[in-house]
Amino acid sequence: MEIGVPKETKDQEFRVGLSPSSVRVLKENGHAIFVQTQAGSGAGFTDDDYIGAGAEIVPTSEAAWNRELVIKVKEPLASEYKFLQKEQILFTYLHLAADRKLTENLIDCGTCAIAYETVEQSGANKLPLLTPMSIIAGRLSVQFGARFLERQQGGRGVLLGGVPGVKAGKVVILGGGVVGTEAARIAVGMGAIVQILDVNVERLSYLETLFGSRVELLYSNSAHIEAAVKEADLLIGAVLVLGRRAPILVSRELVKQMHPGSVIVDVAVDQGGCIETLHATSHTHPVYLEEGVVHYGVPNMPGAVPWTATQALNNSTLPYVVQLANLGMKALVANPALAKGVNVQNHRLVHPAVQEVFPDLVN
Template identity: 70%
Template sequence: MDIGVPREIKDREFRVGLSPQSVRVLGDRGHRVFVETQAGLGSGFTDEDYRQVGGTVVESAAVAWEQPMVVKVKEPLPEEYGFLKGSGGDRLLFTYLHLAAERELTEALMESGILAIAYETVQLPDGRLPLLAPMSVIAGRLSVQFGAHFLERPQGGRGVLLGGVPGVPPGNVVILGGGVVGTEAARVAIGLGARVRIFDINLDRLSYLETLFGSRVELQYSTSLAIEAAVPEADLLVGAALVLGRKPPMLVSRELVHRMKPGAVIVDVAVDQGGCIETIRPTSHTEPTYLVSDVLHYGVPNMPGSVPRTATQSLNHSTLPYVLTLAEAGAKAIEMDEAIASGVNVRDHQLVHPAVREVFGDL
């Protein structure tokens, strides 16, 4: 199969859909890969790197997009919707989509007829999300890294060092959600020496986190009253709630944000699905933060794009087996692979993923 890899155009999105290593593997299997010029440059991969492994570098995004299969990292932006037109059901798009927060994109995909498979809803029989996990690990770790940075006074924060110093207590980190993102956020916050609290509604997950972190983390069952007591004390609040294919629940109201300390920081990793904090909205790497009630909000939906070399390689390690299956079987892969079938969001002009359909009941 011929595969197109367009250059990502989202603000400061430096990841690329396929690394040269992945292109080499696909070429060895008889597939041709057409990479838009400079698509990998932000991740440290030159056009010559792709040529040396058998990739074809093309000057036009349109050439990459016209291939039977397109592999990206982030969802198509409005400037790219034109490339979807006339797609037909024989063309495949394989990328992160996060349609629950993207009605316009959902409608564009349905109109095009393209077969759209979302990384974030590819699900194994045991419930794991193999293509969401690698970026969740990175986003979770970055949430505290960025949070610590924006807590610095020159960045608009409270001027709190999360680890504290002898004689001065550490900062308070409150994490809403104990999944992959929350776990990795806690790992970094503990390493910095912060006081860490994790809230989750899954008792089995809380038990697992106890075996992982022991007494270094305070683990609490998530209720509205417990969250209302903890959030005003937070120097850094991390939103890490995930509901597959749907918008996460609203866990922190505007009124509760108003009760937080001036200069506290919110990092909502769930912003790409709509966020779990009422005052959050998507921002960009160029302008990552804004203030509400003197609380600094960070809402960049493509956080791993800030560490593209690490993120691209990590993502490709997970996506390549599925790319190979799709390249060799095309749309028939849906019948062959249960995980790929679960990833289908749009097919034959229809919105087919059950969770996303619940969000857009009128489509």
């Protein structure tokens, strides 16, 4: 099979769909891999690295896209819609629930669009291709939050870890899944006061085994959210609903009651986010001030650490890529987890959660 790897076009997105080591594995399986020139440079991989692994370097996006199977990291942007083809397989993060225009274009062109974030292993509600980036994004959320709490960055000048004689900063995390757990690890390591709110009591019990008394674990309801958010120096949105937009948990009125110069980071902004006042930003312009609070809404946070993130992503995606390359569409029959990742196929919106978001696009 011919496999294309275009260079990412999202703002400061330096990750790449396949690493040279992944290319080597695919080459050993008898496939031809076409990598756009400089596609991996931001992650530390040169064209020569890809050539050494058996890839052919192509000069343009179109040459990489014009293949049976296209492997990316982020969703196609409007400038790339023209490359989408009938009977082509696209394997990447899509987050269609927050992007009607992309959803419509995928339906129109007839591409089989498989989303990393909805590949789901049965029986355990595991999202194997979302987890590695969730780990990275969760850890970065505190790292970036601490940075923008600095006065020179527009924050209120709070050191999360405090110092002897001065209270530590308070980190409130909405959601105790992978992102929330990893955010708490970093916040606790910095010495911050940490609260996690979640609606899953079993998950809260599990988090107690991880953190003990170092993290306050609260059941997520409106009263607890209101009390916690008002006192937060750093508020992290870590709410994921598979395939759907995240619910709004923090209203504009509640944001108004936060300390001036406090910081909000919503990791699920690519699914709509859970804070009313937060919208997507970019690595070039990551923050804005609203209601006196610094808002950070970069949807591709792991793109800030592409060397780490590309390899972590490939560790998880490669077995699925190999199966798609070896079997084509038959891979969807052979692997039920991969089949659950299909969002659009044969001009139809097929993923149940995305269908609920766009019922008028279901045919």
